[in-house]
Amino acid sequence: MTRELPMDFTGGYCIPIDHNVEKNHPDCTWPRKPLALSSIMAIIHTPKHSKDSGQMKEHFASIISAIGEDLTRPGLADTPERAAKAFEFLTRGYQQKLDDVVNDALFPSDSNEMIIVKDIELYSMCEHHMLPFIGRAHVAYIPTGKVLGLSKVARIVDMFARRLQIQEQLTLQIAETVKSVTGAEGVGVIVEAKHMCMMMRGVEKQNSVMKTSAMLGSFRDDPATRTEFLSLVR
Numbered sequence: 001m002t003r004e005l006p007m008d009f010t011g012g013y014c015i016p017i018d019h020n021v022e023k024n025h026p027d028c029t030w031p032r033k034p035l036a037l038s039s040i041m042a043i044i045h046t047p048k049h050s051k052d053s054g055q056m057k058e059h060f061a062s063i064i065s066a067i068g069e070d071l072t073r074p075g076l077a078d079t080p081e082r083a084a085k086a087f088e089f090l091t092r093g094y095q096q097k098l099d100d101v102v103n104d105a106l107f108p109s110d111s112n113e114m115i116i117v118k119d120i121e122l123y124s125m126c127e128h129h130m131l132p133f134i135g136r137a138h139v140a141y142i143p144t145g146k147v148l149g150l151s152k153v154a155r156i157v158d159m160f161a162r163r164l165q166i167q168e169q170l171t172l173q174i175a176e177t178v179k180s181v182t183g184a185e186g187v188g189v190i191v192e193a194k195h196m197c198m199m200m201r202g203v204e205k206q207n208s209v210m211k212t213s214a215m216l217g218s219f220r221d222d223p224a225t226r227t228e229f230l231s232l233v234r
């Protein structure tokens, strides 16, 4: 079945952003035109959900009953509550605010050399099956006067990973956010991950790895910068 995914156009390539955005956003037309960075940031930093763990607990109880299990047996009695808590944790990115995540950890620096944070492990969940995808992110940027606290790069990765995602969107969100927070002249992000929806079910391929990248600013425009990033990541 061919499916039209809602698309956004950023930095020269298209990625799905959000099912509601395309319908509602006046800039989202076809053929696509670039969204202003402020619009992108507003979209990706606005949590669209408020948590309700009581409701989640009830829903998990319904799912357990629906698969034919006995909710009253001792092993399962507390499972709806545990599952709700786990799910809340796994999707906590919706509750996070960028300002809190960054916590003003931006420091003046004269460096204009590439900064890379490699091998940031990530745990996310595909929005199609709500099954995990697990992998690593490599994030690089070239600062222009200020650098970001090292841990904050990993926190930004987590903030977006801990939502229902597709890998392409996650990759771009990390890149756009690092760029907007640091004002970097360029940002490169590579994510490599294995998707449980392809391993545990469906096509059942155990060894395929998905690699996605987002190159912004000089990482996009300057082949030497991109090559340096790719060689350092390798």
Ligand SMILES: Nc1nc2c(ncn2[C@@H]2O[C@H](COP(=O)(O)OP(=O)(O)OP(=O)(O)O)[C@@H](O)[C@H]2O)c(=O)[nH]1
Residues within 6 Å of the ligand: 126, 127, 128, 165, 166, 167, 168, 195, 197, 198, 201, 202, 203
């Ligand atoms: N591009 C992309 N696709 C993803 C990601 N996570 C899951 N998918 C894919 O989303 C698609 C959903 O396809 P559907 O045909 O609607 O669902 P399905 O019948 O469960 O598909 P199968 O997984 O092929 O059994 C599948 O091809 C998944 O592999 C992701 O991060 N990026």
